[in-house]
Amino acid sequence: MTKTHRRTIRFKLNGRPAIAEIGTHETLVEVLRRDFSLFGARESCGQGLCGCCTALVNGTAVSGCLYLAAFVDGAEVLTVEGLGSGNELHPIQQSFIENCAFQCGFCTPGFILMTKELLDRHPHPTTDEIRHYLSGNLCRCAAYPDIVRAVKAIAER
Amino acid sequence: MRSFDLVEPATLDEAVALLDSQDKSVRAIAGGTALMLMMKTRLFQPTRLVSLRRVNGELRGIRMNGDGGLRIGAMTSLAELEYSPMLASAYPVMSQALRTLSNIRIRNVATLGGHLAHGDPHMDLPPILITLDAKVSAASKRGQRWIGVSDLFAGYYQTSLATDELITAVHVPSQPLGVCCWYEKFTARSADDWPTVGAAVWYSVHSNVITEARVAVSAATDRPMRIAAAEAALTNAPPTAQVFSKAADAAADEVQPISDLHGSASYKREMVRVHVRRALERALNLRSNGAG
Missing domain, CATH: 3.30.465.10 (Uridine Diphospho-n-acetylenolpyruvylglucosamine Reductase; domain 3)
Known part of the structure; x- marks a missing residue:
């Protein structure tokens, strides 16, 4: 690999300045896991379909498996690990627990981050809006009704 | 994925200068969602990608x-x-x-x-x-x-x-008021899948006669294309179920579908028939509801 194939990226990660040495071909989810030990986002389908690798870049959800890490240079990245504060869970996380909105939990970080984008845009979504927003996230345990209930519960607070 | 040279020019002129008329392994990349799939499967192995994300001005808005x-x-x-x-x-x-x-x-x-x-x-x-x-x-x-x-x-x-x-x-271009327009997307496997057939229709009706019509089909064929035979069947005809059906038959006859994992060629031909007809009907209903 020649030198132009590597670079240093500087960005904000979960509110703190971050720096990483990356290959230009590496994806955001690879770098989050390898360089920052953030394992909430995980590559599952590898095609942007399932939502398990979701991260927020400048407030919008992206599939980390299809997003070049080089593109977050100068951006703000939020992963599920950066949602709560200290030992406090974020209200979305709390609601997912209270409503039993998962079984194995593999897809949960993605659902929670998509919910974050949804509520940022529509603080009081209808059931249709919730389903529309989350239709690109797959839960193989099929906890969908509980997920929708969890999102509704936060919106109704 | 193989590594490559990634350049991020700030202007359109620089971006254009970084592309190469002789080298297909040099390509522009915007969001990259589609290109990344090709690179991950090694269908495409770039030597250089010219990222457009830092180019402001005329590419935006x-x-x-x-x-x-x-x-x-x-x-x-x-x-x-x-x-x-x-x-x-x-x-x-x-x-x-x-x-x-x-x-x-x-x-x-x-x-x-x-x-x-x-x-x-x-x-x-x-x-x-x-x-x-x-x-x-x-x-x-x-x-x-x-x-x-x-x-x-x-x-x-x-x-x-x-x-x-x-x-x-x-x-x-701006569209004439009251034009009938619809896109019918048919996915054979799951709702969020790539379409098996996409059918877009556009036509204007005056005094119960279709004066101009455009019909385009995608996904079933090797590229999105207008279907002249369907357009001819519509033009100067009244917007009736019978005419729509005739136009849909003409579309099914004219397309050259290709088999892939979204459906066989013969299945896609039938789906073109169904979805061109539905698109024509829905475009008209939408207009009569005052929503078009």
Whole structure:
């Protein structure tokens, strides 16, 4: 690999300045896991379909498996690990627990981050809006009704 | 994925200069959602990618032209389009199609320019843009030129863009009031799948006669294309179920479907028949409901 194939990226990660040495071909989810030990986002389908690798870049959800890490240079990245504060869970996380909105939990970080984008845009979504927003996230345990209930519960607070 | 040289020019001129007319392994990258899939499967192994994300100015934004049409910068994300009130009032058929195009994460990142330049026959917006008579402006070292969206697609994942040419904007003309417009997307496997057939229709009706019609089919064929036989069956005919059925038969006869994992060629031919007919009917119903 020649030198132009590597670079240093500087960005904000979960509110703190971050720096990483990356290959230009590496994806955001690879770098989050390898360089920052953030394992909430995980590559599952590898095609942007399932939502398990979701991260927020400048407030919008992206599939980390299809997003070049080089593109977050100068951006703000939020992963599920950066949602709560200290030992406090974020209200979305709390609601997912209270409503039993998962079984194995593999897809949960993605659902929670998509919910974050949804509520940022529509603080009081209808059931249709919730389903529309989350239709690109797959839960193989099929906890969908509980997920929708969890999102509704936060919106109704 | 193999490593490559990634360059991020700040201006369109620099971007164009970094492309290479002789080297197909040098390509522009916008959001990258489609290109990344190709690179991950090693269908495409670039030596250099020219990222457009730092190019500001003419590649950005949605604005109204002097003639009432919209000029959409090539780097406009599909999500920006989806949420654009200007788009929703000028071309509701596009806003509606965007809601079922892939998923929100992809729409947040994928751009209109990339959506067109990729040349994938399964994309949703090309057949619609063809029926709206849209054109793209393309830039290269040799200057700028216009290409009608109907002339942009040359074959399976092939476009009429030169290797060193970039789409800079899409121009969609203003549409006559009361025109009948619809896009019918048929997915055979799951709701969020790529379409097996996409059928876009556009026609105007005066005194119960169709005066002009455009019908475009995508996904079933190697590229999105207008279907002349269907358009001829509609023109100067009344907008009736019988005429729509005849036009749909003409479309099914004319298309050359290709088999893939979304359906066999013979299945797709039948689905073209069904969905062209439905698109024609729904376009009319929408108008009679006053929503078109």
